[in-house]
Amino acid sequence: MNEQTMTIREMCEAFEVTPRTLRFYEAKELLAPIREGQKRLFTRRDRARLKLILRGKRFGFSLEEIRQLLDLYNADEQHETQLVKTHELGTAHLKDLQRQRAEIDTAITELKEQLDWAEKKLSALRKNAA
Numbered sequence: 063m064n065e066q067t068m069t070i071r072e073m074c075e076a077f078e079v080t081p082r083t084l085r086f087y088e089a090k091e092l093l094a095p096i097r098e099g100q101k102r103l104f105t106r107r108d109r110a111r112l113k114l115i116l117r118g119k120r121f122g123f124s125l126e127e128i129r130q131l132l133d134l135y136n137a138d139e140q141h142e143t144q145l146v147k148t149h150e151l152g153t154a155h156l157k158d159l160q161r162q163r164a165e166i167d168t169a170i171t172e173l174k175e176q177l178d179w180a181e182k183k184l185s186a187l188r189k190n191a192a
């Protein structure tokens with residue numbers, strides 16, 4: 063493996079993704095590997111972008127949001143524009159995740175209560191049947 067480039071197979075192994083995923087991100091213009099005939103060679107830039115794409119997906123960002131953030135990288139030298147937009151989107155996603163967690167916590171509590179009630183009811187029924 064050339065230190066500067068990786069093949070599609072090497073990328074798949076390194077990032078635990080499928081070739082289809084890499085081709086999809088390429089089609090969406092999130093990655094731009096070097097093409098040598100049918101062969102794709104991914105640069106360090108592609109690897110850095112893929113890390114950000116996968117992290118963004120894990121955080122719940124849409125591919126369009128990820129694209130916008132990646133496109134802002136070259137907006138200014140200090141990357142302030144990209145950082146501001148990332149912070150805005152990240153804050154919104156964090157609030158959404160926290161809301162979802164609260165909903166899940168409530169559902170878990172209610173389900174536990176129902177299961178406890180059912181266990182007591184079953185225990186009483188079995189006791190009366192014996």
